Amino acid sequence: MLRPSTSSDSKRLADELNLEAVVAGDARLSPEDALRLYHEAPLHDLGRWASAICDRIHGSGPDAKRTYVIDRNINYTNVCSASCTFCAFFRKEGDDDAYVLTKEQLHDKVRELVKIGGTQVLLQGGMHPNLGVDFYVELLQGLKNEFPGVHIHGFSPPEFVEFVAVYDLDGFPKTDPKKSHELPREVWLAKLEAIMRLLMDAGLDSLPGGGGEIFVPHVRRKIGLGKASAEQWLDVMETAHKLGMYTSGTMMFGHIEGAADRIMHMNSIRTRQDRAIEQGYPGKYISFISWPFQRENTPLGHLPDFDLASEEPFPGDVLAEAVMRGEVDPSDKAACGVAAPRAGKVVRLAGASEYLRTQAISRIFFDNIHSIGSSWVTMGPRIGELGLYYGANDMGSVMMEENVVSAAGTTYCLSEEVLCHLIRDAGFTPAQRDNRYDFLAVHDGPDAPDRKVEDWSTQRAKALHIENQPAEVAPGDEGKNATIPLTVDGK
Template structure:
């Protein structure tokens, strides 16, 4: 068992010698040190150290991707998140819940192109009983035993507890009562959706009707106890302050420590990956807030409201600034890369950091491989939630491999456990088989609903990708 990293609060985290100890895993940053490198380390230097940490963990050569399909089985949802353009109440014309046969057809299309995993999430639909989920998972397992089912985010599980009212004295007991039959029916792992920002002041503003951080983290701890791996996510670049991002990472790291200590040597699970991305504003209520600096009387030399409220321990109060929640500070490419790089250095107990090319575009996703990311995520056949906010890109497998190779690495297809399935070194690699690259250009997934353009609503139809297999 590896020795625990040291914690040296008085160390100068900008000192290269200290950063080298962080890269090797001998030193763990404190929240104060994490915030300092976010604010003070030049972005190129931050990228250098994050890349060094990534290479220490993952080697010099291979960077990975997965072929999966994001199936959003319903858009009916009890939550009213202000950043979401996907949800529906249930009585709208475009509200939907997929039939089991429709979901099976989507999985068949995935299998036909060599896909290995489905990411299945939805709105929190009170009309669906527990038996519906069990029957769905059983049908998937029986027909596609080779497909990994990565499904149902923590907020969905919290609503399952509310909808199905399982017995139990504690939330963890109730979660076990819901989770165990789903695992028995074919659930393999849980995605990190609904993480957003853990700080309570932020979460209460943007995630109306969604579970708090303690509940989110408890879902994942129970999943780890039951032997499932999970991922963690963070959506930033809205009303939060920089300290909120570090606090979010700190909670993930703390709860990962607990899961590893309590379950890892008894067949338990853990957080395998951390993925962060900036808020996408189109068609969302939160996106209608003015950016800081655009409002009359805004003083850019004054502190951003989110920073005035944010605390490294998550205890900030909405009353600490009168404009908190009324102004947003969007994140561009440099802030995205800076935040991802900090996550690679801070989360010393998380194996994988995923690039968010889906929201940032292919070339920023490629650059992310030099700012701490080891994984390019999914060649997605379908995406509905982020695309409803107008900013989703899509890539073919050859183009994704091409981006990884041009960044100086060997592309490799992986599974959910980050085991390598195909390392693309020779002439049979997907990108090496392309004769005409004009057929492989990146495109945008988002399609506006013509009937709804007047009020800014978004079409939730999926857009299919052609993925070239070996």
């Protein structure tokens, strides 16, 4: 039962959008309804409605479980053929700090993960133009032979798009990097499936949702230069679903896009999930995670900030809403320029309230996706905890290593003890999960990781491993600049 709204305006909005039925799972929001909800609903009401849906799916009260996973985000290379304006991580071949991990380096990282009880590796890299199919097959086979119990969650859709472009595969043509779209569609899809089957046979278990960013072409062509198109991204995931793999959807927002662009992005994923369910595919999207753009050290971050005190509407909103209404073809650059001349020339960053609003909308909108993740990695521990009251049921990973977001200046790092503490402090029971969100350990007893901590000052700072340390960092000081003081219960 949906609790009464806190104001007459909220009650009217809830009635007009049939939110009681939406929360009960008996109706769904249209994209237009979701945009209206985004603009008109008070933040606390959005949290209340999103939490009610989360409680229906995942349970409520202190016995209800909220989850985390122990994994490691390993970027096997930072060499990338794309030139995304929001990315501070990628390098070109020949750069002094470009790298490709050796087998020994990779296995050492996974060995460290297993030592702390880790169950999954998130394996992603730049889109390296000169690593052949044998490199990836041997990488996967080596990991599975050495660590058969570790789930390999690897290779985002843009990586697969480049695999299709550059792999030498019997029976299929190849193209130059960033040119796989030049292949006939049926050839492209057939080669994609053949590559995916090959990597699955070698040990790949599931696909992460990296590279989603924002799908709409009027935004994507400005921030994702040389990266997979939205259609390619969605086709990679649909192929994975047909072959039985579970995947995650993602969105990176808070830059040049409008709010309607976020809704249209979510709708593309929801529509494909509908098709996966209707067709009875053995795989599907199991989760959705969104996070705000981090501007430091990125070309996109050099754009001027939009003046929030201005009486003028944000140019990204003007263009996005015109596209949503069908008034502008988003693929027509000239038409987009006429509709909103400043679109793409100023950024509107997303803070904590904007993040929570967007996350809550995602939980209310995605009636066909099981899990919503809270992005404490970018937002910090306490906003991550608060996210559990804005529709999230999962706190993500114990962050041993992170190279992409940290390159843009964000380097939060939490231990398992602190993650459990945050979940329990929010009023839930922490539970370690696997990739399909099945519980591996429910921490409801005195031996829970957080309940065994006697001195919380020992948890206040953790070293986050960052792969490419500056040359002047002395041995033993790795990660020193990546520690974030963490206060737990004021201690």
